[in-house]
Amino acid sequence: MKENVHARAKELFERALVEGLASADQTWLDAHLRECQDCSGEAARTQELLRAFRGVTVSLPRDLAARTQFRVRLHASETAQTSNGGALLWVITAASWLLGVLSAPLVWRIFAWAGSEFKLPRLVLEVGFVLWWTIPALVAVAMVLHQRSGARGFASATEDVGR
């Protein structure tokens, strides 16, 4: 029976620390701790342990905040540049596609005129026409790839600076 009382006191004491107690339980616990030296000793030791735990301090590395602020600002400017560049590229691609569509009949006439003027075979004309359409897309892909490799290089460089 007595053991149960001490076990309950221990349980309530820990619950008080972790999640708090209802007032009836708190009153019972306070009364028990006033009477029982073992339990009040155990409670005092736990309180002391937590006090010491709260007192544990950690030293910050030198200039940690300043170095982090620097790295975050670099990253922000880098991502802003990339997103601006990306938007511009989309605009240029869309404009080039639109101009391509609108100018297709004219371009075909020019190719047909060049073919008859220089006596070129039809196959050469067709390949030339296809290249006329695909070269802007190939240039755009090359630009994207170039931009991405540049961004990766920049990111690893900023990481080195941040260290």
Place this chain on the structure above:
Amino acid sequence: MPRSPVLFTGLMTDERQALAAGLRRRDPELLDRLIEQHQQRLYRYLLFLTGDPALAEDLFQETWIRVLERGHQYNAKSKFESWLLAIARHLVIDISRRKKFSSLDELADPESGQPYEPSDDQANTALELLVTRENERGVQLSLMKIPAYYREVLLLRFHEELGLEEIAAVLASPLSTVKSRLYRGLEALKTALSEGAA
């Protein structure tokens, strides 16, 4: 005159809304201020979790990069600190998987298999060096002996003084898990301390 709870809650919400708006704008001044303000708490959390000062520092910087990138996801419903620590925690889990040291999956479920521990020798000496007060040495040594998932909740509850719901938000775990880890963590810390004293 003391503030009424309703007014105080309103002010807190306004403050969080302003913070969320600043994060959406990627306001550099705000980020600078937040880094200053939360450096001690975030670094301590990362160091307690990893036990490795160099890794904790890397993760500290990476956490703020994530805050910059994902600031628009902060919805101002929870405290900024909880959101920040949750980001840091995810980074620790990611890095532990990539580096293939014991996975922090076990940090999410201490009852499954081996617990997450950083490589002990390195972690312990590093943490020892950084914990500066002599009179807390016993606790410091005992802390190193208990698993990281207990260190984490004990730190959040008794050092950072977060509420149980806030800890549950950081851990993305149910309240019952947080409570059971706290009870077991306290027990583990007491046992480690008494073994150290013996």
